[in-house]
Amino acid sequence: MKRKIGILTGGGDCPGLNAVIRGVVKSSIIRRGWDVVGIQDGFDGLLYEKNIRSLRLNDVRGILPRGGTILGTSNRGNPFSYPVEVDGTIEMTDVSDQVVATIRKLGIDALVAVGGDGSLKIALELMKKGIPIVGVPKTIDNDLMETDVTFGYNTALETATDALDKLHSTAESHHRVMIMEVMGRYAGWIALESGISGGADVILIPEIPFDIRKVCKAVDDRRRRGSKFSIIVAAEGAFPRGGARIVSRKADELNAVERLGGIGNFVARELTSCLDMDIRVMVLGHLQRGGSPSTFDRCLGSRFGVKAVELIEKELFGNMVCLRGRDIRSVAIERAVRKLKLVNPHGQMVAAAEELGIFVGR
Numbered sequence: 001m002k003r004k005i006g007i008l009t010g011g012g013d014c015p016g017l018n019a020v021i022r023g024v025v026k027s028s029i030i031r032r033g034w035d036v037v038g039i040q041d042g043f044d045g046l047l048y049e050k051n052i053r054s055l056r057l058n059d060v061r062g063i064l065p066r067g068g069t070i071l072g073t074s075n076r077g078n079p080f081s082y083p084v085e086v087d088g089t090i091e092m093t094d095v096s097d098q099v100v101a102t103i104r105k106l107g108i109d110a111l112v113a114v115g116g117d118g119s120l121k122i123a124l125e126l127m128k129k130g131i132p133i134v135g136v137p138k139t140i141d142n143d144l145m146e147t148d149v150t151f152g153y154n155t156a157l158e159t160a161t162d163a164l165d166k167l168h169s170t171a172e173s174h175h176r177v178m179i180m181e182v183m184g185r186y187a188g189w190i191a192l193e194s195g196i197s198g199g200a201d202v203i204l205i206p207e208i209p210f211d212i213r214k215v216c217k218a219v220d221d222r223r224r225r226g227s228k229f230s231i232i233v234a235a236e237g238a239f240p241r242g243g244a245r246i247v248s249r250k251a252d253e254l255n256a257v258e259r260l261g262g263i264g265n266f267v268a269r270e271l272t273s274c275l276d277m278d279i280r281v282m283v284l285g286h287l288q289r290g291g292s293p294s295t296f297d298r299c300l301g302s303r304f305g306v307k308a309v310e311l312i313e314k315e316l317f318g319n320m321v322c323l324r325g326r327d328i329r330s331v332a333i334e335r336a337v338r339k340l341k342l343v344n345p346h347g348q349m350v351a352a353a354e355e356l357g358i359f360v361g362r
Helices: 017-032 042-047 096-105 117-128 153-174 189-197 212-224 263-272 295-313 348-355
Strands: 004-009 035-039 052-054 082-086 089-093 110-115 133-137 176-182 202-204 230-235 247-249 278-283 319-324 327-332
Touching: 004 017, 004 042, 017 035, 017 110, 017 295, 035 042, 042 096, 042 117, 096 117, 110 117, 110 295, 117 133, 133 295, 153 176, 153 189, 153 230, 153 278, 153 295, 176 189, 176 263, 189 202, 189 230, 189 348, 202 212, 212 230, 212 263, 230 263, 263 278, 295 319, 295 327
Parallel strands: 004 035, 004 110, 110 133, 133 319, 176 230, 176 278, 202 230
Antiparallel strands: 035 052, 082 089, 319 327
């Protein structure tokens, strides 16, 4: 039976999104003869028909190595709490019925929602309104349950590790303490894995509140042993024991989630009071989201896209594709978003870091 399916990319951008889009389009058209439409700018695009475009084979030719998403994205477009101007003031309004009406008017039989925790929760709510949806897990933070890894994470990890390699030379040359702040929100996966791979001396992650005095002692002990420089990797969600996370913007009605940032400068200020060393901070920031996806993410994104189409064909709606071992499988979206997948502070990876002499803040 011929179908017309839609695809959107929501939340923050990451490498591999175009691989998923390409996988969905090619699998749908070549193998099944279906029509595919792309929704621009995430769930925002479903408010207006003009934000919908047909996707043909020519539209996805050459996009596999491109970063970002050809459809655009938005991490603010929640149709269940959407900013609408009323009498000169902004009010948060439920416009989900308008989204549902647009989908039905366009004749979209099923929707592929590519996103992280927030986007998939929105998808789940639209499912309850009768929209057939399949989810694809996307986030550089790697914090979605029920999948071994999310696409985009591997490329972000490679970017962070490459940056650490470069920081080593300048840190050693100038006898500095270099602090690199990385993304990850409330999960420490990027910081931990890049820190181990990039030879960091201190790794601070959200799952282990750190004692700044012990961080200072760890760096000072290295200096006393003859190491004139140190490399610290700090996840943006890391925070001191007994303290709070550092945020650059608090959550409010217009911004559903807080914006993390500033932990690198916080650690630098604290270390300045106890260390007689030159301390510099580098915030890696959105470099982790950009650039050409790694081989792993291109392949994983492509496989996720193909599996999403297969789930639609079998009418297994309300499910998310996932990676288990080397196999692509599926799981209920509801299970995937019930809580975040965080680093186990007593797990094997943290233990390995400590065996390597890396101080983890405790």
